[in-house]
């Protein structure tokens with residue numbers, strides 16, 4: 831029994847590690863993206879904000895970290911920066927993972 835418990839918790843740790851790696855959690859990212867659709871479109875096809883579909887997760891993460899750090903990126907940075915400021919590093923990874931699944 832004790833061995834079984836140890837085996838189970840080891841498995842849990844391994845799968846948690848996999849979920850927390852650079853790939854991000856796309857399902858969680860989809861939930862986060864529900865706050866972005868008003869400007870970026872339901873399928874990230876673009877609207878007030880640029881099209882995000884088709885961009886790589888690495889690109890999305892880099893851009894969001896730049897907004898979060900207060901960097902001026904485009905002419906409408908003041909609209910986007912407060913959105914990025916509200917995201918944790920994990921949120922950014924997750925939303926990037928989700929967006930990279932859209933085309």
Ligand code: HEC
Pocket residue numbers: 862863865866867868869870878879880881882890893894902903904905906907908909910913914917925
């Ligand atoms: C109020 C409207 C608005 C909301 C809400 C919003 N954005 Fe934006 N977003 C913009 C605008 C406008 C830009 C372009 C800003 C600029 O000129 O730098 C932008 C730019 C971006 C970019 C950079 C795109 C590129 O290719 O340069 C990313 C990535 C992004 N937004 C992600 C998100 C995510 C993720 C969310 C939700 C957490 C979100 N945005 C919510 C308006 C919005």
